[in-house]
Amino acid sequence: MDLDLAPDPLLAIPGPSQIPPRVMKALMRIVDHRSPHFHKLYRDVVDGLRYVFRTNGDVYPITASGTGAVETMVLNFVRPKDTVLVPVFGSFSRRLVNHLRRAGAEVIEVDYGWNRAPTYDDLRAKVESMGIKQIDVFATVYNDTSPGTVFRDLPKVVRWIKSYGALVLVDNVSALGGDYFEVDSWGIDVAVSSSQKCLAAPPVMSFIAVASSEAYRKADSVNHPSIYFDIKLMRKFGEKFETPFTPAVNYLFAIREALGIIREVGLENWIRWHIERGRAILNALTKAGLEPFISNDYYRSTTVLSFKYPAGVNPDEFRRTIYRFGVSISDGMDEVKGKAFRIGNMGYLTRKDVLTLVSSIIAVSLINGGNNASNDAIKDVFREVLNYWEPEQLSV
């Protein structure tokens, strides 16, 4: 088979996600990045990003994948020797710790293992029992993409952690637009995300929201060696609706289109779509006999659904066979590698896509003999797929 001629497989991985045709078409446009056309584009993109981050603060687009925005956040808002508290509950929180240590921070990790997220009660009890008196920065991932957990108590934790005078930095790369998240009303100082997940835009752009004057004061006092990821430059150029360096102009057109779709549908509805679709996929696969990797609903991510591999299957072979049905899903990462597979419930995933996704997973489970679901259970599976809610206003 010529892979460049065959249809592309369905993207049901945790990013990049499926992209609406309107967004792909918008990619085919380029303008001078120091011109009035670009200023309008920049303003529209920032307005759309403010809407999805739920902030009246500043948002800067960065031409780099999500890691570039995480790096920008760490470099500009953390001083060497700062005491930084980080709950660790998956690969991306562990990666955040690495970023912080490289920036010279004194990191205090609170470990939650790989199958739960932090809670307010538990985190507070741990911090108090450790006798921690000073926290300069609280840095956390909101939705840990491996293993598929969400930090639901974040708003409560932010309210408490502010009593230490800590600046709050949040990586929400994998759930912005796909689950509830509010920068201003939750009291978050700085948050980052990227284009290729729940916003249904192509990869390579990321975003940093700077929502408080405390954050800017901190950034003014930090010296770091990066020119590309310097927030002071981003701010200076942002004031004239430009970026310091050549941006991926055509990607910004695509992002504007994607953010436009979300605005037409309404953010509440866009999020509701993720929630209801995620529940349907979870119910369908559970009814078909698969077991969610995260057993407690409260910790389970909406946007990344992980399931234990069916008993007796070879994990790589399982995913390879699903790929032959035209569907891409992911393995777990690090501790979860080979134990659970991950589905990205992100962005523009239609009912037809969900049917293909669920059917292919069930088919391969059956072929491998790792599934004993009854006919009645299988009927229920397809009812789940048929009946969940989709937005009516979706014009793609």
Ligand code: PLP
């Ligand atoms: N943070 C989280 C929570 C992520 O899920 C990811 C990617 O999946 C990243 C950071 C890194 O993003 P990227 O791969 O776009 O650099």
